[in-house]
Amino acid sequence: MRVTNDVGADRLAELARALADPTRAAFCLALLDGRAWTAGELARHAGVAASTATEHLHRLTAVGVLTERRQGRHRYVELADARVAAFIEDMAALLPPAPAPVTGLRSAAASTALARGRTCFDHLAGRLGVTLTEAMAAHGHLETDGGFALSGKGLHWMEASLGVDTAAWGRRRPVARACLDWTERRTHLAGQAGASLCRALFDHGWIRRVGSTRAVRLTDGGSDALQALLGIDASELGLL
Amino acid sequence: MRVTNDVGADRLAELARALADPTRAAFCLALLDGRAWTAGELARHAGVAASTATEHLHRLTAVGVLTERRQGRHRYVELADARVAAFIEDMAALLPPAPAPVTGLRSAAASTALARGRTCFDHLAGRLGVTLTEAMAAHGHLETDGGFALSGKGLHWMEASLGVDTAAWGRRRPVARACLDWTERRTHLAGQAGASLCRALFDHGWIRRVGSTRAVRLTDGGSDALQALLGIDASELGLL
DNA sequence: GGAACGGTTCGGCGGGCGCCGAAGCGTCGA
DNA sequence: TCGACGCTTCGGCGCCCGCCGAACCGTTCC
Known part of the structure; x- marks a missing residue:
């Protein structure tokens, strides 16, 4: 007996x-920032x-992935709800971590750089991502029991210490989400808070991309800042 | 500045x-039962x-959704790991509940039947699914704090009282998972335990499909059985 | 009113993909 | 050893779909 519905596959x-x-x-990846984009913005973004x-937008709204709002001559679209946003993040996290185009002597160095820290779409993964997540939890900025949640203290901390405009966060995307990727067996912070954290570290010059890869490197200033803000000893944790 | 990786979209x-x-x-839906299927079985299953x-199997293994195991002249495939299984279940749960092909006077009756109880792919949803889940939790068969987990007591209960062969469960699919669909705002039991529970109720004649829809109806025998096994008062809870 | 602009519709082009049957290969059982 | 069987490869067919430019519609601004 087959319980699964045939029509379900379609x-x-x-x-x-x-x-x-x-x-x-x-x-969809662009809309993961939680904001509403106009059709033209998305067209230019995707080229x-x-x-x-x-x-494309017709199709995405037809299946319920996006919702649209007409305003004047603009058509604003955003992800339909938090479940859709979480689903897309889950799917992105399911991807194997790196295409690894280069082979040879450089591979080893590149893979350790990726293990040290990298972007996972719009947030931080690798040892750096995990360390930041756990430090935020230790400081009471982040609740990690029973699903991730940013505390009131954490919200204020992101505004005051990182300069994040949390009021600009959309309502569609979850603020804090746990992301588990293939290399690290521990979770790190995703969602809007994870994306804002990543962007803030870039904007402050605390992290920098390694070439054009997904690997990121902590700068000297970043090392000092994480020590001051979260008590993270970067050299001891092998983040440099 | 756009942090999201371009190549990620591809x-x-x-x-x-x-x-x-x-x-x-x-x-993929067939493989959600956690077992390994042969290529021929899947071909016949899908017609x-x-x-x-x-x-198709080449393609699914190439992207890492399935793993294969050659054995004699057979090719066994199964879902790559528990994360893939959970992802497919999440995607299935994201679908709107019913296509609702019929309109008119029958619609109301049909939709209340669906709200009362229905299959959500291979497990039970609706009030019936939620009630069963909460009753199992109340009896100590199911842990619901910090993610669903079947207790040792629950495992024995499914074997002894429902006749489920839990030893036949594959290792790929999570045993117990929480599923939240559009109509109910509460979670119900999915995963291998949810699928086995649904199948057992069908096999015992305790539930029956309403026509060819996804709605299921509790039988008289089923009402008695749930009263005896879990102390569920079906008439009081509006499950009949 | 007219120009500029964002978005939509439509026609047409090209490529990709899902399907099958036929032929072939390796394994299993008589 | 030989046939049965499960799976694979290959060629070919047909459809679907993503892309664009051109024409059009409604809004906004001058």
């Missing part, structure tokens, strides 16, 4: 197909004609 | 495309030629 495939295009995927973007 | 789309076909989706199934 509907599941239809939903998957909505994300199964590089342009539509780029839209396609406005007409093409229109078709 | 890889995300590639993963999504792997599931974006009714046949491949049917494979495609063996050659077609081969191509």
